[in-house]
Amino acid sequence: MIAKKEKIYTIVSKILLIIIGASLSSIGLEIFLVPNRIIDGGVVGISIISSYLTKFPLGLFTFILNVPFFIIGYKQIGKSFVLHTLLAVTSLSIGVSILHPIPGLTHDIFLAAVFGGIINGAGVGLIIRSGGSLDGTEIVAIIFDKKTSFSIGEIVMFFNIFILTGAGFIFGWDRTMYSLVAYFIAFKVIDIVVEGVDESKAVMIVSDESEEITSALTDRLGRGVTILNGKGAYSKAPYNVIYVVVSRLELSKLKSIVLNFDENALITIGSVEVAGKKYKKKAIH
Structure with missing residues (x-):
């Protein structure tokens, strides 16, 4: 019914x-x-x-x-x-x-x-x-x-x-x-x-300053961040890949945060559909 x-x-x-x-x-x-x-x-x-x-x-x-x-x-x-x-x-x-x-x-x-x-x-x-x-x-x-x-x-x-x-x-x-x-x-x-104005964007960041960027994204955007283990196909060198989902309106601030720590960072952005409570923002103090 x-x-x-x-x-x-x-x-x-x-x-x-x-x-x-x-x-x-x-x-x-x-x-x-x-x-x-x-x-x-x-x-x-x-x-x-x-x-x-x-x-x-x-x-x-x-x-x-x-x-x-x-x-x-x-x-x-x-x-x-x-x-x-x-x-x-x-x-x-x-x-x-x-x-x-x-x-x-x-x-x-x-x-x-x-x-x-x-x-x-x-x-x-x-x-x-x-x-x-x-x-x-x-x-x-x-x-x-x-x-x-x-x-x-x-x-x-x-x-x-x-x-x-x-x-x-x-x-x-x-x-x-x-x-x-x-x-x-x-x-x-x-x-x-x-x-939607609040369309979700999945962002992957490759940078040598991954720890500082991760901390800044968590503190200043209030978003949960996932660290993926990566390895260069040619150099075989290990590195961290930062994965975070933000709203369309937060993209500009995210780029500013990342480039402030590493102007040579690689940032890739894609549209995604998000479900689940883990996406919700954490309180920023």
């Missing part, structure tokens, strides 16, 4: 987050980007161009142009992802249709690109975090990723370069450059929303 309630809660939470995400993207598009002829990537970008050329509603194009991708994705990927994406795209189409009569909040193109990118990125990030997507090109990218040597990011980027180039001939190249600004900002915000 409890498991069933938790499952229902999870489903409802995802639905609400997808609707909220699509609503934020609608605001980013209709209040900031579209009034200033700044476009987004993927099917949304094609929809903005099509709406501008034909004068038909943007919401109509965002839904109709995504339908073929829903059909392909349902057969190739699975219904859960496609249903979440369908909900997101439907919510976006309704949202931009409702907001279309409202005038843009600013006519400053740079401000529109920045704030439009932030709000749109936050919306897309919530949707991705909830297991959906806001763009049919991502469905195609997932399918091609399985059948080719290209990554999902590379395939999506190819689509967007083609779309933004087309927009340059229609809206002007200055608008295309502002669109790139908005796209870059949205991409960064999506990363923060999906991974």
